[in-house]
Each structure stands twice: as structure tokens, then as C-alpha cells.
Amino acid sequence: MDGIPNNNENDNKNLKECNKEEEEVKEMAPGSSTPIHRSSSRPQLDVSRAAIQGNFEERNPTILLPNQSDDISHLALDIGGSLIKLVYFSRHEEHSADDKRKRSIKKRFGISNGSRRSYPILGGRLHFVKFETGKLNECLDFISAKQLHRGGLDSPSWPSGTRPEDNTIIIKATGGGAYKFADVFKERLGVSLDKEDEMDCLVAGANFLLKAIRHEAFTHMEGQKEFVQIDQNDLFPYLLVNIGSGVSMIKVDGDGKFQRVSGTNVGGGTYWGLGRLLTKCKSFDELLELSQQGDNSNVDMLVGDIYGGMDYSKIGLSASTIASSFGKTISESKELSDYRPEDISLSLLRMISYNIGQISYLNALRYGLKRIFFGGFFIRGHAYTMDTISFAVHFWSKGQAQAMFLRHEGFLGALGAFMSYEKHGLDVLRAHQLVERFPMGAPCVGGKIHGPPLGDLNEKISWMEKFVQKGTEITAPVPMAPPGTTGVGGFERPSSRGNALRSDASAALNIGVLHLVPTLEVFPLLADPKMYEPNTIDLSDHSELEFWFMVLSEHLPDLVAKAVASEGGTDDAKRRGDAFAHAFSAHLARLMEEPAAYGKLGLANLLELREECLREFQFVDAYITIKQRENEASLAVLPDLLIELDSMNEEERLLALIEGVLAANIFDWGSRACVDLYHKGTIIEIYRMSRKKMQRPWQEDDFDMFKKRMLGCGDKKPPPHGRALLFVDNSGADVVLGMLPLARELLRRGTEVVLVANSLPALNDVTANELPEIVAEAAKHCDILRKAAEAGGLLVDAMVSVEHGLVDNSASVPLMVVENGCGGPCIDFRQVSSELAAAARDADLIILEGMGRALHTNFNARFRCDALKLAMVKNQRLAEKLFNGNIYDCVCRFEPAGEQLQHNFS
Ligand SMILES: Nc1ncnc2c1ncn2[C@@H]1O[C@H](COP(=O)(O)OP(=O)(O)O)[C@@H](O)[C@H]1O
Ligand SMILES: CC(C)(COP(=O)(O)O)[C@@H](O)C(=O)NCCC(=O)O
Numbered sequence: 001m002d003g004i005p006n007n008n009e010n011d012n013k014n015l016k017e018c019n020k021e022e023e024e025v026k027e028m029a030p031g032s033s034t035p036i037h038r039s040s041s042r043p044q045l046d047v048s049r050a051a052i053q054g055n056f057e058e059r060n061p062t063i064l065l066p067n068q069s070d071d072i073s074h075l076a077l078d079i080g081g082s083l084i085k086l087v088y089f090s091r092h093e094e095h096s097a098d099d100k101r102k103r104s105i106k107k108r109f110g111i112s113n114g115s116r117r118s119y120p121i122l123g124g125r126l127h128f129v130k131f132e133t134g135k136l137n138e139c140l141d142f143i144s145a146k147q148l149h150r151g152g153l154d155s156p157s158w159p160s161g162t163r164p165e166d167n168t169i170i171i172k173a174t175g176g177g178a179y180k181f182a183d184v185f186k187e188r189l190g191v192s193l194d195k196e197d198e199m200d201c202l203v204a205g206a207n208f209l210l211k212a213i214r215h216e217a218f219t220h221m222e223g224q225k226e227f228v229q230i231d232q233n234d235l236f237p238y239l240l241v242n243i244g245s246g247v248s249m250i251k252v253d254g255d256g257k258f259q260r261v262s263g264t265n266v267g268g269g270t271y272w273g274l275g276r277l278l279t280k281c282k283s284f285d286e287l288l289e290l291s292q293q294g295d296n297s298n299v300d301m302l303v304g305d306i307y308g309g310m311d312y313s314k315i316g317l318s319a320s321t322i323a324s325s326f327g328k329t330i331s332e333s334k335e336l337s338d339y340r341p342e343d344i345s346l347s348l349l350r351m352i353s354y355n356i357g358q359i360s361y362l363n364a365l366r367y368g369l370k371r372i373f374f375g376g377f378f379i380r381g382h383a384y385t386m387d388t389i390s391f392a393v394h395f396w397s398k399g400q401a402q403a404m405f406l407r408h409e410g411f412l413g414a415l416g417a418f419m420s421y422e423k424h425g426l427d428v429l430r431a432h433q434l435v436e437r438f439p440m441g442a443p444c445v446g447g448k449i450h451g452p453p454l455g456d457l458n459e460k461i462s463w464m465e466k467f468v469q470k471g472t473e474i475t476a477p478v479p480m481a482p483p484g485t486t487g488v489g490g491f492e493r494p495s496s497r498g499n500a501l502r503s504d505a506s507a508a509l510n511i512g513v514l515h516l517v518p519t520l521e522v523f524p525l526l527a528d529p530k531m532y533e534p535n536t537i538d539l540s541d542h543s544e545l546e547f548w549f550m551v552l553s554e555h556l557p558d559l560v561a562k563a564v565a566s567e568g569g570t571d572d573a574k575r576r577g578d579a580f581a582h583a584f585s586a587h588l589a590r591l592m593e594e595p596a597a598y599g600k601l602g603l604a605n606l607l608e609l610r611e612e613c614l615r616e617f618q619f620v621d622a623y624i625t626i627k628q629r630e631n632e633a634s635l636a637v638l639p640d641l642l643i644e645l646d647s648m649n650e651e652e653r654l655l656a657l658i659e660g661v662l663a664a665n666i667f668d669w670g671s672r673a674c675v676d677l678y679h680k681g682t683i684i685e686i687y688r689m690s691r692k693k694m695q696r697p698w699q700e701d702d703f704d705m706f707k708k709r710m711l712g713c714g715d716k717k718p719p720p721h722g723r724a725l726l727f728v729d730n731s732g733a734d735v736v737l738g739m740l741p742l743a744r745e746l747l748r749r750g751t752e753v754v755l756v757a758n759s760l761p762a763l764n765d766v767t768a769n770e771l772p773e774i775v776a777e778a779a780k781h782c783d784i785l786r787k788a789a790e791a792g793g794l795l796v797d798a799m800v801s802v803e804h805g806l807v808d809n810s811a812s813v814p815l816m817v818v819e820n821g822c823g824g825p826c827i828d829f830r831q832v833s834s835e836l837a838a839a840a841r842d843a844d845l846i847i848l849e850g851m852g853r854a855l856h857t858n859f860n861a862r863f864r865c866d867a868l869k870l871a872m873v874k875n876q877r878l879a880e881k882l883f884n885g886n887i888y889d890c891v892c893r894f895e896p897a898g899e900q901l902q903h904n905f906s
């Protein structure tokens with residue numbers, strides 16, 4: 001296609017048909033919509049039967065979620081000299097109906113209630129919170145308000161042996177405070193602290209993070225953060241340096257195998273303590289923030305000060321190298337008040353960071369360790385601190401040793417204490433079973449914005465409202481760091497200065513809530529799971545991030561309007577809509593400010609973040625009405641399309657089917673260009689236009705190769721595929737007029753077809769729960785679909801017209817539906833539902849459809865079976881980026897299994 005379809009090309013007859021369709025649509029009462037069965041391969045809020053509690057007239061009514069259960073199963077603490085770290089687990093019951101579709105899929109693929117039997121935990125969420133030790137009461141209030149200490153008592157997942165006879169609650173705790181404050185916990189909460197060794201915990205926490213969390217570790221040099229994927233088999237030995245109040249250096253050789261080889265009393269407590277005395281700062285963050293405006297050369301004695309402005313190049317020291325920290329303050333003519341607090345703070349930060357970096361290096365050298373991981377809250381995600389430490393390690397080791405940092409820096413001990421609960425199964429969890437989410441308003445204390453723990457959605461919305469008023473620093477992008485200076489060597493100033501320090505409230509977004517989803521699996525047909533990278537576009541390219549920031553920001557008002565309308569347009573819905581918009585904008589602003597804030601983020605994650613954010617504010621399915629309207633309109637024209645297709649010969653039909661899929665993929669409510677189209681015409685008009693303009697060769701055109709595989713050439717007829725997985729995209733024409741006819745063709749040829757659809761709604765994508773009904777409607781007009789759907793157990797629920805009478809289906813190949821495990825418009829094949837993984841085992845063809853699944857993600861993915869990628873590009877920049885093309889170009893990429901393997905072995 002070479003441009004936006006032009007509506008004027010329609011004749012009057014078409015217009016009349018379309019008007020009729022629109023009228024039918026208007027008559028559909030919103031209330032008549034089918035109930036949304038929410039599948040939950042990923043944990044979620046259960047909003048079924050949600051109701052406003054109390055007076056409807058009230059300004060901020062509480063919403064009651066009778067079916068939401070949030071059982072707290074475990075809590076573990078690390079009570080340090082400066083901070084109390086808390087890790088707690090909330091178990092989320094799965095509320096998805098074990099419907100007939102699911103049961104029949106499980107039976108067919110031999111899945112025994114997911115693969116989770118081997119996992120003692122059911123799945124849930126790990127939360128991370130911290131408090132100042134000096135404000136122990138805030139921590140106790142938090143635990144008490146959230147009843148974190150009690151939930152586990154009634155929980156079946158409470159590990160055996162820890163559920164006490166006399167109902168005293170036992171909680172795992174580490175750090176000195178586990179001893180010091182044992183009585184306070186007993187008195188205030190009736191809790192006994194079960195003490196775990198601090199070093200054991202630090203190591204257990206670090207090993208868990210490094211093995212189970214993708215992109216946990218990163219390097220930080222000259223302002224550049226780079227995530228490092230650690231090979232599990234090549235993790236040990238390493239040096240763990242935990243910079244808390246004091247510093248511990250631990251040589252780690254394996255799980256539970258370690259030795260504390262060194263430490264230093266000059267640590268985080270030293271910086272904060274001395275800094276407070278010397279600058280009168282009221283908080284750690286204030287002190288750290290001051291350092292960013294500092295110039296330490298007013299306080300430190302530099303090599304140049306001693307050498308009359310010259311380098312001491314013979315031993316590799318530049319004039320700007322610090323010769324003696326605080327060396328200038330020996331001057332008798334100056335008092336403390338003559339020095340700027342900013343300069344003092346910076347000098348102190350550099351002194352302590354370099355010192356720790358240097359001692360760490362010496363210990364790494366002493367034991368022949370190449371990797372040093374730094375943890376502890378002294379680091380506080382602060383770019384300058386990390387740069388300084390990295391600089392020291394790099395300088396002293398001449399580049400031989402590498403400093404790495406951890407996203408969960410301060411929570412190593414608390415996580416380790418958490419791991420020490422026996423039999424909770426956390427240790428067997430793997431990266432693909434963990435999904436990190438970044439909900440708004442995770443309660444945190446000690447920053448500028450804090451408050452009581454958020455109890456319900458209403459409190460969260462109020463928090464958002466305050467957050468937006470106060471938190472301007474997080475919504476306003478901050479300029480990037482200036483390029484660094486490097487001299488002859490020695491301690492030049494690292495470059496990451498000038499970045500505003502984020503308050504704790506926004507820094508809390510740095511680590512998310514870890515969702516544990518034991519049922520997720522790696523897709524078995526990936527050619528090389530270790531090398532697999534789902535995202536096609538790299539968002540670490542700042543111009544890409546800027547582009548997507550703009551696209552998503554511009555789309556926001558339309559999305560909010562749809563979301564609010566989907567919930568009846570009530571005042572409550574509007575308020576939630578505003579909160580959602582603020583929350584999502586804040587996420588975007590945060591990412592613009594610090595692209596690596598949430599770890600390594602691809603476009604797939606960004607698009608899913610938007611969906612998650614909608615769910616967070618309880619928008620169950622923003623496009624529900626649109627989806628239903630488009631399904632109905634498309635189903636109405638399906639019979640004619642099938643008749644037309646059936647009048648063609650096999651070759652013509654195959655081409656028409658692929659053209660049909662590409663043309664119908666124009667129905668994308670996530671694309672700005674398409675949304676503009678919808679304002680100009682009805683869906684059938686757009687579909688016809690799109691179809692008409694479909695012209696080969698496409699931008700990527702492997703159709704002939706695909707045709708050869710399907711139909712052979714000459715007399716040689718290749719065997720049909722055994723089973724095809726069709727990854728469907730949008731509701732309406734896309735699935736009904738595009739993918740279903742293609743599925744029907746495969747079925748006709750004797751190939752089993754599995755339609756793979758989203759577990760949760762995302763834009764106008766069709767979900768696995770919605771598909772059986774759509775198929776049932778389509779089956780009313782088509783024998784092939786009906787028999788196959790019956791054979792696949794799809795029509796058990798759906799009321800199919802009996803006009804065809806009872807037929808023996810034993811010979812039919814089945815048509816099935818499975819959920820993919822996703823709640824976004826893209827797919828990451830490292831984390832799919834167990835039903836999809838099971839269905840994939842006998843599949844020899846996969847068809848990925850749509851931009852999200854075939855272009856934004858998986859465009860370059862390689863599979864062990866035949867793969868067909870079909871999409872229409874509905875974004876000019878993407879078309880340019882992928883193949884120097886244009887908006888509405890089409891992709892038909894066929895990668896036969898043999899070639900994949902050749903690629904892999906060449
Ligand atoms: N909000 C804060 N309040 C106090 N100290 C903080 C804060 N944020 C970071 N820090 C730094 O973190 C150090 C404590 O780190 P942490 O790993 O929690 O050690 P500990 O277990 O000894 O408390 C403090 O000494 C200080 O340097
Ligand atoms: C979210 C989407 C990937 C969905 O596309 P689909 O998979 O439905 O073809 C796509 O709508 C998209 O990239 N939208 C943002 C870009 C734009 O407005 O053009």
C-alpha cells in the first residue's frame with residue numbers, strides 16, 4: 001500500500017451497508033456485553049463484583065473488592081545500623097475460572113494443573129520497603145497496618161515448623177537490630193524474631209538476585225549504565241562488597257560457600273555521620289544532593305596544589321588527582337564556616353567511595369577475583385557514587401577487575417533472611433517465572449512524600465493526586481549528565497554529576513514488585529533461548545525512547561477517554577482515568593530522565609507497562625465495546641468472504657488469504673495513524689480499502705517460498721503441517737476476516753490449528769477468553785470451522801446453532817485456543833503460559849501476526865520450526881527503521897525450519 005486508504009473510493013452501496021452496520025452497533029446496549037472472564041496467567045487484581053462502599057455521593061468513596069485476596073505469607077527483616085529493610089510476600093489467589101476451554105486444553109496437552117505442582121508456592125508478589133532505623137515506630141506501624149506479621153498464620157503456605165503452637169508469630173530477621181530490638185517487636189507486635197546470620201543472608205540474597213533476576217547487575221562508568229547478563233554457570237567466585245553503615249567484603253564461592261575476607265569501618269555511616277556534623281544536613285538525601293553542587297578542590301589537596309599546578313606524570317598522577325582528601329582544611333586561616341557544605345559533602349563522598357573501591361580492589365587482587373559486586377544502601381542508585389567506585393576499581397586494577405552494582409542493592413540481607421524460610425520454593429524459581437512490575441505509590445518512608453501504607457485503590461488515587469502536586473521533580477525531565485573529563489590518570493572527577501537526586505518516592509520506582517509466576521515457561525520452539533532478544537528496537541538509543549515517549553504521550557488522552565467510557569463514564573471512572581494518566585505520564589517522564597531506571601527496558605515492556613498501569617487503576621478492558629462492535633460487524637460479512645474464497649483455486653486462495661491477513665491487520669487502535677482512519681470511515685470501508693490496495697511485492701515478500709512449502713510445485717505435494725500455532729492480534733476484522741479464514745484453510749488441509757491469544761486485554765487485541773465465542777459465531781456459517789471447533793472442545797460452552805445436526809467429528813482435525821501468558825501487545829517468548837508451551841511441543845508451524853508480535857518483538861527471532869511473520873506496518877518511523885519503507889507497507893516473512901537450523905550452525 002502506498003498511502004492512507006481513501007474513503008472516497010467507496011461506492012454508495014458500500015456506504016449504505018456501512019451505515020446499517022453502524023446503526024446496529026448503536027443499538028447494542030453496553031450492558032449486554034458478555035462478562036469478562038479474566039484469565040490470570042499473571043497475577044492481577046480481582047475486580048469482579050467490585051462495589052462502592054458506603055455513600056455514593058461521597059467525594060472519595062472506597063471501592064470494595066470482595067473477591068480480592070491478598071494473603072501475606074511471609075515477612076523478613078534486615079535491621080541495620082541505619083536502615084530497616086523489609087521484604088514481604090503477598091500471595092494472590094488465582095481467580096481465573098477453570099473453564100471448559102482450559103480443562104479441555106489441559107486434558108489434551110497433558111498439563112496437570114499447570115506445572116506448578118513441583119513448586120510449593122502458588123505465586124504471588126515480593127515487595128521491598130525500607131525505613132530509617134531511628135524511626136522504628138514507623139516500621140512497626142507499617143507492619144501492623146498491613147498486618148504483615150499475621151497473614152501468614154492462616155496461610156497454608158506457612159512453612160512447616162514455623163507455625164508455632166502457642167500462636168506466637170516467628171519472623172525471620174537479620175542485622176544487629178534483630179538482637180537489639182527483639183523485645184520491641186515482641187511487645188508491640190507479639191512477634192518473635194528468628195535471627196539469621198547477616199553474612200549468610202547477604203550471600204543468599206546476592207546469589208538469588210544474580211541467578212534469578214534478569215538484568216540485576218550492571219556496570220556504571222562515566223555516567224553510562226550497562227546491564228550485564230551473568231551466566232549462571234560462570235558466576236563464582238566473586239567478591240561481594242556490602243556498603244551499609246560499615247562495609248563487609250565477602251569472597252563468594254557458591255551457594256552458602258563464602259568467607260568474609262575483609263571490611264572497613266569507613267562506610268555509609270561515616271559519610272552520613274560526618275557529613276551531618278559538618279554540613280548540618282537533615283537527611284542523607286539532602287547531603288547527597290548537596291554533593292552534586294560541590295567542588296571538592298576547595299577542600300581536597302590536589303597533586304597540582306603540591307606540584308605548582310603540574311601533573312606528576314612520572315607516576316601517572318594528573319594535577320587534578322586528589323593527593324589528600326580534606327588536605328586543604330589544614331589551613332589555619334579558615335574555619336568550618338568558611339567552607340561550602342556542598343564542597344565538603346562532595347569531598348567526603350569521594351574520599352569514602354575511593355577508599356572502599358581501593359580496598360575492594362586489593363581484596364579482589366588478593367584472591368584473584370575479577371568481578372566485584374557492590375551492594376548496600378550507601379550506593380542508593382547514585383550515579384556519582386557508582387562512577388567513583390568504578391573509577392577506583394578500574395584505576396587500581398588497570399582495567400583487570402570490574403565493579404558491578406545491583407538493582408536491589410540494599411535488600412540483599414533482607415532477601416536472604418526471606419530465603420531462609422524453608423520450603424517456600426523461592427530458591428527454585430528461575431528468571432522466566434519472575435515478572436517485575438512498577439506500580440505507583442508503593443509506600444515508602446523517609447523521603448519527601450510519604451504516608452501510611454496504601455490500603456486500597458481509593459487511597460492510592462489520593463496518593464497519586466498528592467504525588468502529582470508535590471512530585472514535580474519526577475515529572476520534569478532532568479538534563480542528562482555532561483560528558484566526563486579524563487586526564488593523565490589518577491582520580492579525575494567522574495562525570496555523572498549534576499543529575500538531580502530523586503526523592504525516595506520516585507527512587508522507589510527503581511525496583512519494582514516481583515511477581516512470582518511459577519506457571520510461566522520458556523517457549524520450547526525458540527531456536528536458541530540464550531541468544532533470544534524479543535525487542536527489535538533498542539530503547540537505549542535515546543532518540544528511539546524520545547520517539548516512543550512522544551507516541552505514547554500523544555495517544556494518552558484517547559486512551560483515557562476509552563478507558564473511562566469502558567467503565568460507564570462515571571465520576572469514579574474519571575477520577576481513576578486521571579490517576580492512570582498521571583501515573584503513566586510519571587513513568588514516562590521517569591524513563592526519559594533515566595532510561596535504565598527500571599532495568600533494561602524494551603518497547604514490549606513499555607507497552608505492557610501501559611496496560612499494567614490501566615489494570616492498576618482497575619480498568620479491566622478499555623476497548624471492550626469497540627472490540628465487540630468490530631467483532632459483530634466482521635462476523636456479519638464473514639459468510640460472503642468465505643463463499644468468495646471457496647470459489648477460487650488453491651493457489652489463488654492462498655494468496656487471497658495472506659492478503660486478507662495483512663489487510664485486516666490495519667485494525668490497530670494502538671496506532672495513531674489508524675485511529676485517525678477510524679474517524680474517517682467504518683471498519684468495513686477501511687477493510688475494503690486496505691484489501692484493494694494490497695499489492696505485491698510487499699516490502700518483505702516470501703510468499704512464493706511459503707506457497708511452495710504449502711502447495712509444492714508441479715506434481716509434488718508436500719505433506720501438510722501437523723500442527724500450526726497462530727498468534728492472533730486484534731479483535732474484529734483482523735481475527736475474523738484475516739486469521740480465521742487462514743486457520744480454516746490449514747484445517748482443511750489436515751493441519752491442527754491452535755489459536756494463541758492474549759491472557760489479558762491489551763488495546764484492541766483479542767483475548768483467549770473472547771475467542772471461543774467468536775469461533776462459535778463463525779462456525780455457524782462454516783462446516784470446517786464447526787467440526788474442527790467441536791473436535792477441539794471449543795463449542796462446549798458456546799451455543800452453536802443446531803441447524804447442521806449432529807455430525808461425527810472423529811475424523812476432524814481440531815481447532816483449539818490457548819492463552820499466551822501475556823497482557824501486552826507484544827510477546828516475549830521467554831515467558832509464556834504453560835498451556836502454550838505444551839501446545840508448542842508438537843507444532844511444526846508458527847504464524848505470528850501483527851506489529852506487536854511480529855515486528856516490535858520477534859522480527860529477528862529464530863524458531864526451530866517453520867515460522868511465518870505477517871504484519872502491516874502502521875507507523876512511518878518503524879517502516880523506515882526496519883526496511884527503509886513506508887507506513888502501510890506489509891511484511892510476509894517466511895523462515896523454514898531447515899533454514900533456521902542452517903542459520904544457527906553457520
Ligand atoms: N534515607 C537514608 N537514611 C539514612 N541512610 C541512608 C539513607 N539512604 C541511604 N543511606 C545510606 O545507607 C547506609 C545504610 O545502608 P544499609 O545497607 O541499609 O546498611 P545498614 O544495614 O548498616 O543500615 C547509611 O549509612 C547511609 O550511608
Ligand atoms: C501497540 C501496537 C504494537 C499494536 O499493533 P498490532 O500488534 O496490533 O499490529 C501498535 O499499535 C503500535 O506500535 N502503536 C504505537 C505507534 C503509533 O501510534 O503509530
Ligand SMILES: [Mn+2]
Nearest residue numbers: 729730765825
Ligand atoms: Mn494488536
